[in-house]
Amino acid sequence: MPRSVAAHRQAVAELLTAVTARKATLRVPLMDALGKALAVDLHAPLSLPPFANSQMDGFAVRSADIPDGGAKLCVAAPVPAGAAPAALEAGHAAPIMTGAMMPEGADAVVPIEKATPGTFPDPGALDAEVELPVVEPGTYVRHPGSDIEKGALALAAGTVLGPSQLGLLAALGLGDVEIREPLRVLLITTGDEVQEPGTELAAGKIYDSNGTLLEAAMRQAGLEVVRTGISDDQPAALLAVLQHHVGDSDGNGGGDNPVDVIVTTGGVSKGAYEVVRLAMAEQPVEFLHVAMQPGGPQGLGAFNGIPFIGFPGNPVSCLVSFEMFLRPALSHVAGAPSPRSVLRARLAAPLTSPQGKHQVRRGTVADGVVRMEGGAGSHLVHALARANALVQIPADVTELAEGDEVEVWML
Ligand SMILES: Nc1nc2c(c(=O)[nH]1)N[C@H]1C(S)=C(S)[C@@H](COP(=O)(O)OP(=O)(O)OC[C@H]3O[C@@H](n4cnc5c(N)ncnc54)[C@H](O)[C@@H]3O)O[C@H]1N2
Numbered sequence: 001m002p003r004s005v006a007a008h009r010q011a012v013a014e015l016l017t018a019v020t021a022r023k024a025t026l027r028v029p030l031m032d033a034l035g036k037a038l039a040v041d042l043h044a045p046l047s048l049p050p051f052a053n054s055q056m057d058g059f060a061v062r063s064a065d066i067p068d069g070g071a072k073l074c075v076a077a078p079v080p081a082g083a084a085p086a087a088l089e090a091g092h093a094a095p096i097m098t099g100a101m102m103p104e105g106a107d108a109v110v111p112i113e114k115a116t117p118g119t120f121p122d123p124g125a126l127d128a129e130v131e132l133p134v135v136e137p138g139t140y141v142r143h144p145g146s147d148i149e150k151g152a153l154a155l156a157a158g159t160v161l162g163p164s165q166l167g168l169l170a171a172l173g174l175g176d177v178e179i180r181e182p183l184r185v186l187l188i189t190t191g192d193e194v195q196e197p198g199t200e201l202a203a204g205k206i207y208d209s210n211g212t213l214l215e216a217a218m219r220q221a222g223l224e225v226v227r228t229g230i231s232d233d234q235p236a237a238l239l240a241v242l243q244h245h246v247g248d249s250d251g252n253g254g255g256d257n258p259v260d261v262i263v264t265t266g267g268v269s270k271g272a273y274e275v276v277r278l279a280m281a282e283q284p285v286e287f288l289h290v291a292m293q294p295g296g297p298q299g300l301g302a303f304n305g306i307p308f309i310g311f312p313g314n315p316v317s318c319l320v321s322f323e324m325f326l327r328p329a330l331s332h333v334a335g336a337p338s339p340r341s342v343l344r345a346r347l348a349a350p351l352t353s354p355q356g357k358h359q360v361r362r363g364t365v366a367d368g369v370v371r372m373e374g375g376a377g378s379h380l381v382h383a384l385a386r387a388n389a390l391v392q393i394p395a396d397v398t399e400l401a402e403g404d405e406v407e408v409w410m411l
């Protein structure tokens with residue numbers, strides 16, 4: 001009896017719980033925190049904006065100086081961005097640039113387009129005057145703390161740090177940040193037929209797409225990845241690679257920066273040379289079938305005490321396995337990455353799906369409608385590259401009509 005998708009996801013999460021529990025926190029430069037989870041609640045060390053500043057290029061004024069019909073004011077010394085200006089005298093208007101600090105006493109900005117003349121006087125010009133229309137106090141002034149007050153919670157522990165979050169930390173003046181230490185994954189692709197990209201393709205061989213596909217997916221999910229190169233179909237060779245990186249069953253060897261999880265691709269189904277199955281024969285690893293297509297055959301357990309996950313060899317099966325099991329399990333137990341956004345979309349065309357298998361098709365979602373990219377085959381990497389979503393067809397659904405709603409996970 002195949003295992004359900006939910007049960008296998010749960011099993012992967014359980015496998016990772018112990019690993020994530022023993023990970024420490026780490027202080028890293030902002031850019032190294034991209035995609036990682038914030039370890040602690042982070043409070044703003046300063047207000048944003050830090051001081052009142054102008055939202056427009058124009059004139060900083062005391063609004064009380066300008067009656068309903070407008071007024072002619074003396075032009076004060078200009079205030080460029082970055083300067084700390086002198087206080088604004090009554091009856092004066094100071095040329096001010098976007099982002100520049102408001103002079104003390106000024107409470108509004110009139111944009112240059114509304115001034116007469118509509119250009120700034122030369123900085124050296126003496127006795128210049130400008131005519132300005134009436135303006136409400138506060139107009140085009142960005143008040144200190146209007147975005148966030150000093151001391152307020154800027155980001156909560158567990159927040160996944162993307163570009164916007166890291167941009168906020170930079171705006172708050174932080175050069176580094178404390179993150180949850182990322183999991184280190186040992187990624188091994190297998191197969192006698194598989195060859196490194198960038199080499200000349202021999203007869204009967206194909207290029208290794210799984211390694212790049214999964215390493216990219218893992219890095220994007222905030223994982224550290226250790227690649228070993230391709231392992232051939234000799235179990236002894238795969239065991240040697242594993243032992244080199246992980247150490248032996250007594251915990252000897254494996255280097256001083258151990259990996260937390262091992263992920264392999266290929267060699268888990270029913271062929272005559274299933275290298276991963278054979279190499280794991282002495283280990284507590286279960287090879288099973290999940291009621292899902294693609295990504296049915298799966299391996300799960302431990303190699304010399306290190307959690308082990310064996311994905312099937314087909315490239316689309318690898319990515320679907322990662323998205324359906326490893327990514328959600330990591331979101332659940334490690335807080336990063338964020339779960340995929342889940343939407344509902346209407347089918348552009350009818351489709352059929354095998355009874356008893358949760359099918360994950362690849363599609364393009366636009367304007368609430370999803371169009372399939374390629375067929376169900378798990379070798380279709382070109383179609384995968386066109387898709388922006390995984391289309392989820394539950395195990396008990398065998399037929400859907402055009403316009404029927406399905407769940408889609410945005411990639
Ligand atoms: N008799 C059966 N045969 C198969 C079954 C089954 O239930 N009974 N399951 C099929 C399904 S579903 C899948 S998925 C695959 C899984 O096979 P393995 O995990 O053992 O993977 P391989 O046989 O090594 O490779 C499958 C396929 O993927 C290609 N491949 C492998 N590695 C890479 C790589 N790094 N980059 C690109 N492509 C790769 C490989 O050449 C094969 O075409 O088994 C089915 N068979």
Ligand code: MOO
Pocket residue numbers: 292293294295296297312314317377378
């Ligand atoms: O499960 Mo396989 O992954 O369908 O191609």
